[in-house]
Amino acid sequence: MAHEGTIAYIEDIARHEGERVVIRGWLHxxxxxxxxxxxxxxxGSGFIQAVMSKAAVDEPSFLRADHLTQETALIVSGTVRADGRAPGGFELDVAALEVVGESADYPITPKEHGVDYLMDRRHLWIRSERQSAVLRVRAEVVSAVRAFFDDRGFVLADAPIFTPAACEGTTTLFPVRYFDDATAYLTQSGQLYNEANAMALGRVYCFGPTFRAEKSKTRRHLSEFWMVEPEVAYATLDDIVELAEDLVVSVVARVLERRQPELRRLERDTSKLELVRKPFPRITYDEAVAILNGKGQRFEWGGDFGAPDETLLASAFERPVAVTHYPSAVKAFYMEPAPGRPEVALCVDVLAPEGYGEIIGGSQRIADYDLLVRRIQEHGLPPEAFQWYLDLRRYGSVPHGGFGMGIERVVAWICGLDHLREAIPYPRTLNRLYP
RNA sequence: UCCUCAGUAGCUCAAUGGCAGAGCAUCCGGCUGUUAACCGGAGGGUUGUAGGUUCGAGUCCUACCUGAGGAGCCA
Structure with missing residues (x-):
């Protein structure tokens, strides 16, 4: 049974209406x-229903098709036909079918499965309609992020994965043996190196995996996640907030423009995403505390917001909201204090709507040498580890700032997922290192 | 680290302390427009592990193991 026609991908099928095509894929x-x-x-590019009627093919092919199992690799050829009954608008009338690879007892059936069962088979689960749609959106988000910075004169300058010490000192690090008798730590942020890069190249960003050994067990945490971090020399807090705003707007717009089929497959209410335009509401921490108390959530000034607080806050707005000027005490050591009000920091968190919480955290950095030394001491950090970082304040220090955006949280929000583990191909969590 | 919940057929789940069950999946048969198709039939069990209470434990008790959700921390 020979195949006739041009090799086509399902996502392009509309261009082939009425033509004879060859599709190479798997039986879903x-x-x-x-x-x-x-x-x-x-x-891999999409799903299409192939119709095989007994009259159109030879008897052995028809009988064989009745016994094909789920995920059998196969090549089919036939004519593309528009059909209102098909979810994608097109069907394929099969003329020939060839089995490339058998698939016996495929473990993920069209019925329900539990989380643990699916996670143990993540390498197969990603073949499903929903999971593959999420991964295609993720790829679009990454592409949009890179395009955003590349188009604005930012230089990609990556930070190391192996680091000698804590960047922020507070969160738990993954130690790894580094050659014979040294210990390295997997990076939890590229920021400190980013600051050095910004002093060299002006506007920079790094983009890569980061690692946190926090023993968190929630839908909003992974022990390995991807983060994009821009850093800009001479930037003030206002510049940083605006950059964050532009980035989020640009990424959402690009996904809406290019990934409608995937968002439909995920049953995402895109009207909520259409609202993501400039300007975002900007409130200070003080105002946020007032909003929380006004909504009946008793919250005392000075603490950091918990997940329920963030959800409640974000629910007051239909766009992402930028919260600035948190108390310095709950934030990282390198954040610049506000002029005339040193108990709060020139920092910003961007909270996504619909309960997705913090997607961006950033700040203006301390430019003054003496103040930075004092902060390192106050936080109990080892001064010797920060000598290179202090050099940035010894040699031509300038105001500067940047932020980090967690890719999985953005993907989860855009896709409307209820857990971060579906926003990355192979999630790493407290209890998950396989596959 | 703490709190809460859950482990029964390949999967998802039932079963007042009293015969171990259903749907799906698999296999066989039927059906010319199905969308998690449908109809009929068959096979399929060390109830997470180790103890204990009881005439009798999937069910009650103790410990442990595994997982899930949440808190803290963060993106």
Whole structure:
């Protein structure tokens, strides 16, 4: 049974209406009705229903199709036909079918499965309609982030993964043996190196995996996650907030423009995403505390917001909200104090709507040498580890700032996921290191 | 680290302390438009582990193991 036609991908199928095409993929699902088989084929770019009627193919092919199992690799060829009954608008009338690879007892059936079961089979789960849609959105988010910075004159200057000590000192680090008798730590942020890079290159960003050994067990945490971190020389807090705003708007717009089929498959209410435009509401920490207390959430000035506080705060707005000027005491050691009000920092958190919480955290950095030394001491950090960082304040120090945006949180928000583990191909969590 | 919940067929789940069950998946048969198709039939069990209470434990008690959600911390 020879194949005729041009090799096509399902996402481009509309361009081939009426033509004879060859699709190379896998069997996603099969339904049968005596003299007609319905085969849902996936090829990585999309899903399409292939219709095989008994009259159109030879007898052995028809019988064979009735016994194809889920995820059998196959090549089908036939004619593309527009059909209002098909979810994608098109179907394929099969003329020839060839099995490339068998698949016996595929473990993920079209019925329900538990989280642990699916996570143990993550390498197969990503073949599903929903998971593959999320990963395609993720790729678009990453692409949009890179395009945003590249188009604005930012230089990609990556930070190391192996680091000699804590960047912020507070969170737990993953130690790894570094050659014979040294200990390195997996990075939890590229920021300090980013600051050095900004002094060299002006506007920079780094983008890579970061690691946190926090024993968090929630839907908002991973022990390995991807973060993009811009850093800008001569930037003030206002510049940083505006940059964060522009980035989020740009990423959401790009996904809306290019990933509608995926968002539909995820049943995402895109009207909420359409609202993500400039300007975002900006409030100070003081105002945020007042909002919380006004909503009946008793919150005392001075603490950091918990997840329920963030959700309640964000629910007061339909766009992402930028919260600035947190108490210095709950923030990192390198944040610049506000002029005339040193108990608060020139920092910003951007909270996503719909309960997704903090997606961005950033600040203006301390430019003054003496103040930075004092802060390092106050936080009990080892001064010798920060000598290179202090050099940045010894040699031509300038005001500067930046932020970090967690990619998985952004993907989870845009896709409407209820857990970060679906926003990355192979999530690493407290209890998950396989596959 | 703490709090709460859950482990029964390949999967998702039932089962007043009293015969171990259903749906799906698999296999066989039927059906010309199915969308988690449908209809009929068959096979499929060391109830997470170790003890204990009881005439009798999937069910009650103790310890442990595994997982989930949340807190703290963070993106």
């Amino acid at each position: 699902a099969r339904r049968s009705s005596g003299r007609i088989h319905f085969l849902t084929i996936r090829d």
